[in-house]
Amino acid sequence: xxxxxxxxxxxxxxxxxxxxxxxxxxxxxxxxxxxxxxxxxxxxxxxxxxxxxxxxxxxxxxxxxxxxxxxxxxxxxxxxxxxxxxxxxxxxxxxxxxxxxxxxxxxxxxxxxxxxxxxxxxxxxxxxxxxxxxxxxxxxxxxxxxxxxxxxxxxxxxxxxxxxxxxxxxxxxxxxxxxxxxxxxxxxxxxxxxxxxxxxxxxxxxxxxxxxxxxxxxxxxxxxxxxxxxxxxxxxxxxxxxxxxxxxxxxxxxxxxxxxxxxxxxxxxxxxxxxxxxxx
Amino acid sequence: xxxxxxxxxxxxxxxxxxxxxxxxxxxxxxxxxxxxxxxxxxxxxxxxxxxxxxxxxxxxxxxxxxxxxxxxxxxxxxxxxxxxxxxxxxxxxxxxxxxxxxxxxxxxxxxxxxxxxxxxxxxxxxxxxxxxxxxxxxxxxxxxxxxxxxxxxxxxxxxxxxxxxxxxxxxxxxxxxxxxxxxxxxxxxxxxxxxxxxxxxxxxxxxxxxxxxxxxxxxxxxxxxxxxxxxxxxxxxxxxxxxxxxxxxxxxxxx
Ligand SMILES: Nc1ncnc2c1ncn2[C@@H]1O[C@H](COP(=O)(O)OP(=O)(O)O)[C@@H](O)[C@H]1O
Ligand SMILES: [Mg+2]
Numbered sequence: 001x002x003x004x005x006x007x008x009x010x011x012x013x014x015x016x017x018x019x020x021x022x023x024x025x026x027x028x029x030x031x032x033x034x035x036x037x038x039x040x041x042x043x044x045x046x047x048x049x050x051x052x053x054x055x056x057x058x059x060x061x062x063x064x065x066x067x068x069x070x071x072x073x074x075x076x077x078x079x080x081x082x083x084x085x086x087x088x089x090x091x092x093x094x095x096x097x098x099x100x101x102x103x104x105x106x107x108x109x110x111x112x113x114x115x116x117x118x119x120x121x122x123x124x125x126x127x128x129x130x131x132x133x134x135x136x137x138x139x140x141x142x143x144x145x146x147x148x149x150x151x152x153x154x155x156x157x158x159x160x161x162x163x164x165x166x167x168x169x170x171x172x173x174x175x176x177x178x179x180x181x182x183x184x185x186x187x188x189x190x191x192x193x194x195x196x197x198x199x200x201x202x203x204x205x206x207x208x209x210x211x212x213x214x215x216x217x218x219x220x221x222x223x224x225x226x227x228x229x230x231x232x233x234x235x236x237x238x239x240x241x242x243x244x245x246x247x248x249x250x251x252x253x254x255x256x257x258x259x260x261x262x263x264x265x266x267x268x269x270x271x272x273x274x275x276x277x278x279x280x
Numbered sequence: 281x282x283x284x285x286x287x288x289x290x291x292x293x294x295x296x297x298x299x300x301x302x303x304x305x306x307x308x309x310x311x312x313x314x315x316x317x318x319x320x321x322x323x324x325x326x327x328x329x330x331x332x333x334x335x336x337x338x339x340x341x342x343x344x345x346x347x348x349x350x351x352x353x354x355x356x357x358x359x360x361x362x363x364x365x366x367x368x369x370x371x372x373x374x375x376x377x378x379x380x381x382x383x384x385x386x387x388x389x390x391x392x393x394x395x396x397x398x399x400x401x402x403x404x405x406x407x408x409x410x411x412x413x414x415x416x417x418x419x420x421x422x423x424x425x426x427x428x429x430x431x432x433x434x435x436x437x438x439x440x441x442x443x444x445x446x447x448x449x450x451x452x453x454x455x456x457x458x459x460x461x462x463x464x465x466x467x468x469x470x471x472x473x474x475x476x477x478x479x480x481x482x483x484x485x486x487x488x489x490x491x492x493x494x495x496x497x498x499x500x501x502x503x504x505x506x507x508x509x510x511x512x513x514x515x516x517x518x519x520x521x522x523x524x525x526x527x528x529x530x531x532x533x534x535x
Contacts, residue, residue, distance in 0.1 A: 181361055188336045188359040189430075191382040199378075203369050 068249030073257075076250045086258060093224050093236040094262045096152060100159020101220035101266070108164040109209050112171025116201050117193060122172065133169050137162040137219070141226050150231040159223030163216040167209070174208025175201050210274055217266045221259065236262075284349050284466045285312040285335070285434050291343035291491075292330055304330045306491035307344075312434065317460060317467045317504070319477035321525060322487030328470045332359060332436045335468075349433050358432030362439050364423040366411040372422050373398065373407040379430035390429070397425040401459060417448035424456060428463060435460060435467040442472065453479050454508050461504065474525050478518055479507055486528045496528050 050070045056062050057069040064072070080086035115122040141158055148154035178201050186196040228237025236255045243251035292305040304327035312318055320328050333339040335346050336359040348357060358379070366375045373394050380390035398407055401421055411419055420440060427435055440456070441449040457480045460467050471477050477484045478500060486496040498521060502512075512518045 179363075179365070181363055181365055182367075184333075184338060185359075185361060185365050186382070187338055188357070188361075189379045189382045195382060199382075200367065203367070206369075 065247050065249065068253050072250040073253045076254050077257075080251075080254065086254070089234065089236050089239050089255075090258045090262055092152075092234050093155075093221070093228065093259070094265075096155040096224035096227070096235065097159050097217075097220040097262070098266065099156045100161075100223055101163050101216055103156070104160035104163030104165075104220070105167045105213060105216050108167030108169075109171040109212070112168040112173075113175055113197070113202055113205060113209075115172050116175040117197055129169055129172070132165050137165055138222060138226050141223075141230055145227065145231050155224045155227035155232070155235070158227045159220040162219045162223045166216055166219055167212050170208050170212035170215075171205060174205030177208065178204035206277075210270075210277070213270050213273075214267070217263060217270065221263055221266075225259065282314050283311040284314045284316075285468075286347045287311075287331075287335075287344070288347070289344035290331070290334065290341050290346060292327060292334065292339070293342045303491040305341075306493050308487075308492065308494055309344075310485060310494065310497075312466050312468060314466055315461075315464055316483065317457065317469060317481045319469045319471055319481035319484045320487060321471060321474065321477055321484060321529065322492060323489050323529065324472075326487050326490045326492040328487065328492075329362070329438055332438055332468075332470065335359075335434075335436060356433040357436060358427035358430070358434070359436045360423055360427045360438065360440055362442070364411075364419045366419055366422055366426075368411055371408045371410060372403065372414070375411065375422055376425045376429050378426055383430060385430075394425070394429055397429060401425060401455070415448075416444050417452055420444065420452060421455075424459065428459070428465070433466065435465050437467060437469045439470050439472065441476065449476075450510075456480070457504060474522050474529075475512070477525070478521055479512060480504075484521075484525060486525055496525070498524065 053067070054070045057064050057067065077086070115125065140161060144158045144161060145154045148157045182200045182204065183196060186200055191199065224235070225237035225240070228235040229241045232238040236259055240252050240255035240259075243249075243255065287308055287310050290305060290308045292303070294302040294304060296302070308331065310318070320331070322328055330339065334341045335348070336357045367378070370378075373391065376394040376397060377385075377387070377390040380393065381387075395407065398404060401424075403418060403421060403425075406414065406418070411422065414422070424440070437456075441452055444452065453476055469477070469480055482500055482504065484496075484498040484500065485494050486498070487493070488495045500521065502515070502517060
């Protein structure tokens with residue numbers, strides 16, 4: 001052994017000696033950052049961007065009437081929250097989105113699941129569903145406004161229609177993705193089609209349906225806001241588009257921020273429902 | 281001995297529109313006697329699973345017929361598919377009662393049956409556990425309990441242990457053979473594993489490649505309770521039978 005050691009080239013011996021320091025082994029540490037660290041950076045990023053924005057406007061690098069400014073948005077927020085206008089508009093848009101979400105998602109999910117019960121119905125509807133899936137659903141907005149008028153109803157109808165299509169397609173897909181061996185098992189046990197549907201298809205498709213809930217929070221808000229853009233005199237969509245025509249950029253930003261808060265609240269409710277659903 | 285299941289010149293041809301038809305099974309006849317375990321061994325794709333689908337009434341054979349206990353197909357057959365297929369959102373006990381539930385048995389009647397099975401076969405205390413918390417061997421036990429809970433006359437086992445590690449598999453082979461004997465069930469076992477067939481079965485049917493026929497019937501004349509996976513490895517009769525089956529499969533595979 002000692003003979004081979006002394007005859008091996010010096011570089012190789014050096015390598016063996018310093019192993020673990022640089023030549024071999026992992027090149028980076030696999031550590032997960034702490035929550036506090038992450039939070040600090042997240043807040044830092046927001047504050048930093050806002051400060052940079054404010055600075056850029058103050059120094060005249062960018063025009064305030066095209067970009068707005070954080071201090072202006074803040075003043076506007078104090079103003080509109082004080083008068084109750086912001087809350088009123090937010091509540092209205094949230095009401096439209098939530099109503100549309102509930103009606104559209106529930107009916108869409110039920111119909112999509114029910115299609116599993118009728119292979120004939122599913123086959124007949126198939127090309128139509130593919131066409132609807134590909135369609136940018138918001139293109140239906142003008143039609144819905146004509147049919148349901150310029151009031152609250154048309155915004156709810158638009159949010160309902162979009163979320164309905166998304167939920168139906170997801171639920172049908174979810175039902176189709178359920179392991180066909182589970183269906184085989186139920187058949188071998190002598191289960192009826194309906195019993196099989198209730199026992200393995202509906203619960204098996206749930207993950208798909210719940211993920212469509214998440215998509216639909218966004219789609220319901222799009223439906224409500226675009227409806228308001230097109231024809232309305234209330235709501236966050238109206239507030240944003242009206243302020244936009246006046247180049248009141250601070251109000252535009254404030255409306256967008258309010259929309260984000262509404263969306264986050266809706267996601268929080270869904271998270272809560274999902275957690276309760278999983279507990280059972 | 282009374283035949284509990286009879287296969288009478290069963291043949292199966294799959295007709296798929298726009299494609300060549302596939303003849304999976306040419307001609308298979310055999311009888312399963314009360315209390316007997318038959319092992320089916322054959323090359324992959326020779327129609328073993330198809331045979332089970334026919335016995336359990338999921339498929340209609342193209343030729344011939346199966347009769348189960350003189351009655352209708354599928355009525356008193358417990359079919360355990362290749363995967364354990366436990367419903368992940370149901371507890372162990374709710375998985376075990378599935379077959380009874382489908383037959384309209386109330387929980388007040390089905391739970392005691394399931395509880396007794398769970399306790400007798402080594403999962404006491406796990407009644408309310410979710411399948412994801414169980415090991416592969418435990419999950420397979422639950423699947424077997426689900427198959428036995430509604431008291432079928434014939435149990436069909438399609439490669440039930442193929443996904444398990446060697447030790448778990450060996451334990452379960454002996455256990456399942458014992459459960460089937462205790463419950464006085466008859467069973468057909470599909471397997472790739474000659475050792476498994478010789479450990480568990482009373483008779484082995486070797487199938488040819490697709491379209492399949494029975495090329496050999498081998499009676500294992502060692503009492504089932506005198507066999508265990510370990511003891512068999514040192515028994516010369518076991519060796520002879522192993523080689524016989526091995527040669528059958530090899531020559532069919534080469535053909
Ligand atoms: N529904 C089906 N339609 C067409 N061919 C099938 C169908 N089911 C099985 N087959 C064919 O029949 C043959 C036997 O399949 P299978 O019974 O699953 O074999 P094994 O279980 O012995 O491996 C295979 O060639 C397979 O492709
Ligand atoms: Mg198979």
